[in-house]
Amino acid sequence: xxxxxxxxxxxxxxxxxxxxxxxxxxxxxxxxxxxxxxxxxxxxxxxxxxxxxxxxxxxxxxxxxxxxxxxxxxxxxxxxxxxxxxxxxxxxxxxxxxxxxxxxxxxxxxxxxxxxxxxxxxxxxxxxxxxxxxxxxxxxxxxxxxxxxxxxxxxxxxxxxxxxxxxxxxxxxxxxxxxxxxxxxxxxxxxxxxxxxxxxxxxxxxxxxxxxxxxxxxxxxxxxxxxxxxxxxxxxxxxxxxxxxxxxxxxx
Amino acid sequence: xxxxxxxxxxxxxxxxxxxxxxxxxxxxxxxxxxxxxxxxxxxxxxxxxxxxxxxxxxxxxxxxxxxxxxxxxxxxxxxxxxxxxxxxxxxxxxxxxxxxxxxxxxxxxxxxxxxxxxxxxxxxxxxxxxxxxxxxxxxxxxxxxxxxxxxxxxxxxxxxxxxxxxxxxxxxxxxxxxxxxxxxxxxxxxxxxxxxxxxxxxxxxxxxxxxxxxxxxxxxxxxxxxxxxxxxxxxxxxxxxxxxxxxxxxxxxxxxxxxxxxxxxxxxxxxxxxxxxxxxxxxxxxxxxxxxxxxxxxxxxxxxxxxxxxxxxxxxxxxxxxxxxxxxxxxxxxxxxxxxxxxxxxxxxxxxxxxxxxxx
Ligand SMILES: Nc1ncnc2c1ncn2[C@@H]1O[C@H](COP(=O)(O)OP(=O)(O)O)[C@@H](O)[C@H]1O
Ligand SMILES: [Mg+2]
Numbered sequence: 001x002x003x004x005x006x007x008x009x010x011x012x013x014x015x016x017x018x019x020x021x022x023x024x025x026x027x028x029x030x031x032x033x034x035x036x037x038x039x040x041x042x043x044x045x046x047x048x049x050x051x052x053x054x055x056x057x058x059x060x061x062x063x064x065x066x067x068x069x070x071x072x073x074x075x076x077x078x079x080x081x082x083x084x085x086x087x088x089x090x091x092x093x094x095x096x097x098x099x100x101x102x103x104x105x106x107x108x109x110x111x112x113x114x115x116x117x118x119x120x121x122x123x124x125x126x127x128x129x130x131x132x133x134x135x136x137x138x139x140x141x142x143x144x145x146x147x148x149x150x151x152x153x154x155x156x157x158x159x160x161x162x163x164x165x166x167x168x169x170x171x172x173x174x175x176x177x178x179x180x181x182x183x184x185x186x187x188x189x190x191x192x193x194x195x196x197x198x199x200x201x202x203x204x205x206x207x208x209x210x211x212x213x214x215x216x217x218x219x220x221x222x223x224x225x226x227x228x229x230x231x232x233x234x235x236x237x238x239x240x241x242x243x244x245x246x247x248x249x250x251x252x
Numbered sequence: 253x254x255x256x257x258x259x260x261x262x263x264x265x266x267x268x269x270x271x272x273x274x275x276x277x278x279x280x281x282x283x284x285x286x287x288x289x290x291x292x293x294x295x296x297x298x299x300x301x302x303x304x305x306x307x308x309x310x311x312x313x314x315x316x317x318x319x320x321x322x323x324x325x326x327x328x329x330x331x332x333x334x335x336x337x338x339x340x341x342x343x344x345x346x347x348x349x350x351x352x353x354x355x356x357x358x359x360x361x362x363x364x365x366x367x368x369x370x371x372x373x374x375x376x377x378x379x380x381x382x383x384x385x386x387x388x389x390x391x392x393x394x395x396x397x398x399x400x401x402x403x404x405x406x407x408x409x410x411x412x413x414x415x416x417x418x419x420x421x422x423x424x425x426x427x428x429x430x431x432x433x434x435x436x437x438x439x440x441x442x443x444x445x446x447x448x449x450x451x452x453x454x455x456x457x458x459x460x461x462x463x464x465x466x467x468x469x470x471x472x473x474x475x476x477x478x479x480x481x482x483x484x485x486x487x488x489x490x491x492x493x494x495x496x497x498x499x500x501x502x503x504x505x506x507x508x509x510x511x512x513x514x515x516x517x518x519x520x521x522x523x524x525x526x527x528x529x530x531x532x533x534x535x536x537x538x539x540x541x542x543x544x545x546x547x548x549x550x551x552x553x554x555x556x557x558x559x560x561x562x563x564x565x566x567x568x569x570x571x572x573x574x575x576x577x578x579x580x581x582x583x584x585x586x587x588x589x590x591x592x593x594x595x596x597x598x599x600x601x602x603x604x605x606x607x608x609x610x611x612x
Contacts, residue, residue, distance in 0.1 A: 001608070120608050141593055148601040149608070161571040165584075168576045172585045173594075177601045190561050193526045201569045205576035 001123050003151040004131045005249060010166025012043065012137040014156050015187040018220070019242065020134040021049040022230035025080050026239075026246045027130060028088030029231070035075070035122055035131040037061065037093040039115065039142055041105050044095035046134050049225050050078035052092065060096040064118055065110040071118040072125045082231050091126050093118075112141050116149050130249065138166075139173060147174050152181040152249065154211065158188045159198055171206055183211040185245055191215045211248045214241035257302035264298035265310035267291070268335075269317025276322075280451075286400045286484050293412055295339030296366070300422075303346045307339030330384065334377035341369040347422050356428035356506040360499035363410060363436070367492065370406045374398055396481060403488030410440055410495065428506045435498040443491030450483045512537040512544045519551055529559040 007023075009016045017040075024034045038046045038061065047057065059074040075091045083090065096102065123131055133150070135143045147153055153174050157163040167184070174182055184202055189195050199210045217238045223229045230239045271291035280286040295314060299307025315335035319328055326332075345365055353359050378398035382390055388397075414433055417423040423433075458464060458476055467475075519534050534555075537548035575581065588594055 148597045149604045164572045164575040168581045169584045
């Protein structure tokens with residue numbers, strides 16, 4: 001195991017799921033064994049990017065949390081064909097998409113500490129190099145736990161005034177939880193020289209490095225969350241930003 | 253580096269003298285007075301690369317060496333001085349480190365200056381020759397001797413030197429220089445072609461015209477020399493005149509094309525460096541109806557967008573600066589940090605990470 005990495009954004013719709021899925025695929029393309037956990041139990045979505053349909057999912061993270069099955073049984077091999085050659089693997093631990101399951105989790109809650117045990121077991125059972133966690137927006141208990149157990153936290157934000165405060169809160173909370181490595185990724189960055197300005201400003205105001213900057217991409221927007229854009233468009237600037245993030249995760 | 257001018261002087265001067273001896277003076281067919289001396293490039297190149305002194309010495313002593321080898325000794329010292337003048341004055345145009353010709357203005361200035369230098373040097377040689385050695389009238393000296401020599405040397409220089417300078421990378425193949433080269437070669441080429449066809453026609457006519465059968469051979473040769481000389485003087489002078497006019501014409505054309513391109517380049521560069529956006533600097537180009545106009549209008553749109561995004565970003569960054577460390581942030585962090593769950597998490601976090609790392 002190299003690292004558990006949480007990818008978080010204070011608000012939803014920032015591009016978190018796409019970032020997690022594609023960085024996982026790009027790491028697998030480099031021969032890594034990568035686990036992806038969807039802890040956004042209230043609004044799961046990352047499975048579609050890997051092409052997993054609702055009917056394919058018989059067991060989910062929910063089942064593990066309710067004690068219905070060992071965590072290994074809720075993980076699916078979703079290794080994309082182009083990544084298999086070098087021995088890379090991607091395993092997805094999806095959250096349940098069934099409306100009833102979501103309601104039940106919302107109403108009854110669950111033992112958050114089980115997440116930690118589950119991640120440890122899963123990493124061992126699948127000999128993972130990385131476990132990437134697609135967190136729930138905001139700073140709920142399970143998100144705090146994900147951050148607390150992570151070796152690395154990537155905070156994703158857009159250059160938008162609505163993101164600045166939440167990002168600051170997240171970073172300060174992560175500092176208090178003593179996450180060993182903290183960094184930012186900007187999605188839908190303005191591009192050109194404005195990027196340099198933005199990067200400098202973020203780094204001085206937050207006191208943490210900007211690891212990657214992705215511009216808005218019409219091509220990615222059209223793909224939506226239906227496929228792994230990073231494997232389809234290796235030269236798109238967004239893919240290059242994901243590669244930069246993968247590079248960053250690979251450096252200890 | 254200090255040896256370079258010395259080597260240039262000795263090497264260039266020696267080559268010049270030896271070529272003067274070996275090649276002598278190649279005459280144009282049909283006229284003994286019109287000589288072709290490609291070696292004239294040597295003193296000029298020494299001047300351009302080594303400076304005035306190197307050019308002066310290479311020209312003067314190179315010519316003296318040739319005269320000695322040809323058995324004239326120092327008799328024609330005035331020609332040595334004239335050759336020294338050619339090399340020395342060309343030295344004023346010397347290429348300093350990193351210096352190149354990249355604009356049509358520099359290109360024109362350079363070749364017009366060479367024309368002037370050749371003229372001065374040869375006028376000096378011919379008039380002193382007339383004053384010291386006499387022999388012919390001043391008029392004959394100037395028209396039958398000096399003028400053809402100037403034309404021959406200058407045209408040869410114009411044809412050969414650009415190629416050498418391109419190889420040595422002193423001429424930069426910019427659009428402007430390309431235009432100048434095109435003009436130079438087309439005009440000089442046309443006139444050389446006119447001269448050569450004229451001479452060929454003359455040879456043919458003189459060999460075949462029945463009217464000339466009765467004329468004796470010696471007269472025919474003299475007549476032919478006379479006509480060839482006139483032909484050369486007329487086409488040569490016309491070529492030079494056209495080239496001079498051509499320089500000004502291409503200067504105008506170059507500016508007509510390049511001024512809009514330059515202002516577009518300047519605007520792009522300003523955008524790249526984040527200078528304040530001034531779209532009106534492109535208005536003159538944008539009002540053109542051609543491709544350059546379209547390009548300028550597209551660029552104005554782009555500049556507007558970049559400016560808008562920059563204004564927006566500047567506003568955003570002001571918010572960021574305010575929010576990143578605001579009271580509200582600290583309040584929310586404190587709120588989270590106060591909860592029992594957070595406190596226990598905080599206590600366990602390091603332990604959880606450590607355990608996991610041990611268990612792998
Ligand atoms: N850089 C981008 N350019 C264009 N569209 C993007 C970009 N990043 C994300 N998107 C789109 O935004 C939508 C939300 O992305 P998603 O990854 O689901 O965000 P989150 O998980 O943070 O809610 C998706 O349709 C995705 O294709
Ligand atoms: Mg998501």
